[in-house]
Each structure stands twice: as structure tokens, then as C-alpha cells.
Amino acid sequence: MKFSIIIPALNEAQNIQGCLSALQPLRNDCELIVVDGGSTDGTPAIAEPLADQVISAPKGRARQMNAGARQATGEVLLFLHADTFLPDNAIQLIREQINRPAPWGRFDIRLSGDHFMLKVISQMMNWRSRLTGIATGDQAIFVTHEAFTAVGGYPDISLMEDIALCKALNKISPPLCLKAKVNSSGRRWLQFGLYKTILFMWSLRLRYFFGADPKTLARLYSGGHLWKP
Template identity: 60%
Template sequence: MKPQLSIIIPVVNEASQIAIKLQALQPLRDRCQLLLVDGGSDDNSAKIAKPLVDQVLQSFRGRARQMNCGAAGAQADVLLFLRADTRLPDNAINLILQAVTDGYQWGRFDVSFDNPQPVFRLIAFMMNWRSRLTGIATGDQALFMTRQAFQAVVGFPDIALMEDIAISARLKKLGSPCCLTAKVVTSARRWQQHGILKTILLMWWLRLRYFFGADPRELVASYYRRS
């Protein structure tokens, strides 16, 4: 039977937590195809994931390339791009399928963090508000789209950073996103490791540079040098 949804999960070196993350998706396997796309991990991520997904695909490293690889192997007509450190709400599949039935070609969830500190609630509020205002989604918000929409925008642009912003801008030309108020829960580890204020300022600075035409290869170098 053809799956109702293909869930595409790009990973690199997630062995320490991938089993726990994939276990949460097991109840969905009767309706969804789970595709894990490994970008050259050297920590057994693919081996650990293999019994917990329908297929493990190998790709050149780079989130855009990995997600495009997953889309090429997807069987469903609706695609969900899910980061390994993001957890879906319980009714996520029904919400996505209803959005598509209602005529939306793409969309995303509101985001929350797995840390209860007020500062993370504020960051999430600002991310969700900005997304509604601009119609731009981030990868943390679990982007979904029809296969037709994905093909119409020729997939994720093969850039080293900001691929989520770039594809959102393309998808906006097809129609407005469905901004689901149900919340995915994503990890706060990046913010905690590198400092909350430092991470906020870095991401704002990178997005501003991208908006004014900076080469994504330069941005990714700045991201990993400063983060």
C-alpha cells in the first residue's frame, strides 16, 4: 500500500540519540514511509537506524543534498522534512494531510524547545511570529509539502546554508504556507552549547548577509567558525 506521507530525516553523526528519536516515529509506520538519509556519518548512525526506518539512503554531506536524495526515494505524494532532533506532535500526520486536503501546497508547524526556561519560550514565540509575518519557515519547524510543489520549485537549492529559507521563498510563489499552531519540539542543545545571545546574534547576522546576497559557502564557514 502506498504510504500517505514520506518522512525524510537527514543525519550526520547522530548515533548517540538517533535510536531514541526514531523510536518515537514507530507508531507512524503503518501510514508513513520513514527515510533516513545519512551524509557520511562515521559513528554508526546508519547501522543503528536501519531496523527503525523503511530505508537508509546514503548521500553526499549537506542538508539540502540529503533532503533532495530522500525526496527522490520517497513513495508518497506528501513529503515531510524532519530534523533528527525535532519531535512531532501526536496528531502531526492528520494535520498535514488535512492541510493538503484544504488546498495548501506546503506548510510548517510552530516550534517549541525541549528546555522550559522562559528565554526559550520567548525565542520560540519570536520564531513563530516571524515565520507567520514573512511566510518563511526554518528547518526546525518541520517543513512539509506536496511532491508536486517540491518538483515545481526543483527541490532544495544546493547551497551550504539557508536552504530552508531559500526553498520557502520559492514555495511562496506557489501559494501561502499552512502555519500550523501545533508545536514540534526541537532541541535547545545548540543554543546551550554556544550561548543563547551569541547564537541569536549569529543567526540574525547570517540571515541578514544572506538577504543581501552573501555566498552561502561563506556563511557556513562563519557559522562553524563562530558557533
């Protein structure tokens, strides 16, 4: 079973080398595809020697990840953020459990950092995901190429594309919720303020739930001085 790890990137010069370096031991089983959304900081040049493919796509995680999936040759697609690191046995765990019975899933998450609330937030994210069957992009969503194609891939929306994909995949089956943890940077949460970030992100989710236009949410997201959509 071959895997394709797809990494959307936009001005990730500070993170992309560390991300790809950590994935080098997996290259016997995985192809690494970086999809750049128009970086101006040299991200593609840094990624080139460490990836199997570095391609360009219109800015936007959904568009970039769909572009990567179109180029992917793996039976399983794994979507990974540039500031997130997989557990050591990630590929083995997916191989052992995928299609038994679910063709998709995600990992638990650990937000790195010293603030005690990062552990609380991580645990709440994991519990919420198990309860709802919805994963966030930083939980490293994985899915068979067949199932991804069957639901039409990521919808071409400006924000909340991970929620929309999970809702579509839930019509096939609930996700595999792997207890092994990816490590994702808590730096951005701390920069904006933990409690402000929690309230802000929940307000975006509620607006989306009640039918707000993802383009409007994306503008709010960018204007909130959080990480880029």
C-alpha cells in the same frame, strides 16, 4: 494519502534512535527515510532496523534531503531534523489541511529546556514565520511531492536552503502555519549561549539577505561552533 518522512543525519548517534522510535506508530501511513551524509559514529547502523530506507548522500542538508525526496514514494514529504519530535496528531493535521488551499506548510516550534528565553525565542520564531511565510528546517517543513518537484526541490546551497525553498514555494502559495508544536532540542542554543546564538543567526540571515555566498555563510556557521550545517 501516503507520507514520506525524510531525516537528514550526520553523526546523530545520540539522537537518531529516539527520533525514529517516536515515529514507529506512524509507519502504517508513513515511510521513514534516513539520509546519511557520511557519519563516522555508527548512525546508519542504529537507524537501519527502525527505518524503511537508510541511504547515503553527499554531506549537506539540501543534498541529503533532495536525495531522500528522490527515493520517496509518498504524496507528501515531511522533512524532520533528528533532534525534533512531531506532535502526536501531526499526520492527521497535515492530511486534513494540505491543499486547502496550500500544498505546503510547517508547524509551530517549542524549544525544550528550562531557560525562560527558550520560550521567548520559540514564540518569536513562530511569529516571524507567520509574518514572512518563511519556515526554518526545525519547524518540520512539509510539502506535496508535486509542489516540491515543481520548484526544483531544495537548491544545492551550503546553508539557508530552508529559506530558499520557502521563497520558491511562496510563489505557489503562502504556507499552512499549523499551531501544533514540534519539540526541538534547545541544548545547542544553551551550549553556545542564547544571546550569542540569536545575534549570530540574525547576522547570517542578514548577510544572506544582502547576497552573501551561502558557502561563506556555511564556513562562518561552522566556525561559530554551533551545530554542523
